[in-house]
Amino acid sequence: MTADTADRIVLSFPADIGKHGRKRLGQEYYKGWLRKTHDAVAVGDEWDEFTDVGCCGSQMDLPVRVEEVEGGSRVGPETAIEYTEREACGVNPGWSVQHDEPEPVRD
Numbered sequence: 739m740t741a742d743t744a745d746r747i748v749l750s751f752p753a754d755i756g757k758h759g760r761k762r763l764g765q766e767y768y769k770g771w772l773r774k775t776h777d778a779v780a781v782g783d784e785w786d787e788f789t790d791v792g793c794c795g796s797q798m799d800l801p802v803r804v805e806e807v808e809g810g811s812r813v814g815p816e817t818a819i820e821y822t823e824r825e826a827c828g829v830n831p832g833w834s835v836q837h838d839e840p841e842p843v844r845d
Contacts, residue, residue, distance in 0.1 A: 744808060746817065749785075751763060753766070
């Protein structure tokens with residue numbers, strides 16, 4: 739790890755993301771995706787992420803926010819990623835029938 743690489747970052751997700759979204763976020767492949775797709779990192783950054791919902795190419799939006807950064811200001815392959823929950827924000831969970839997600843937000 740180089741001096742400018744973060745040792746650890748903490749990302750928050752909205753409380754209204756259900757079990758399926760939480761499970762996806764926790765998977766090592768998903769954390770690896772985040773490490774590969776983000777370079778610079780700073781407290782307050784907001785990342786509009788997504789994941790599949792397991793059917794028909796549908797996706798679920800996963801808005802995450804950087805809450806803590808330890809070490810440098812860059813994300814690297816060894817950067818530990820942890821999560822914390824924040825207030826609900828009316829996120830649309832995607833195809834909620836297959837998974838135990840809240841009802842989709844209606845406009």
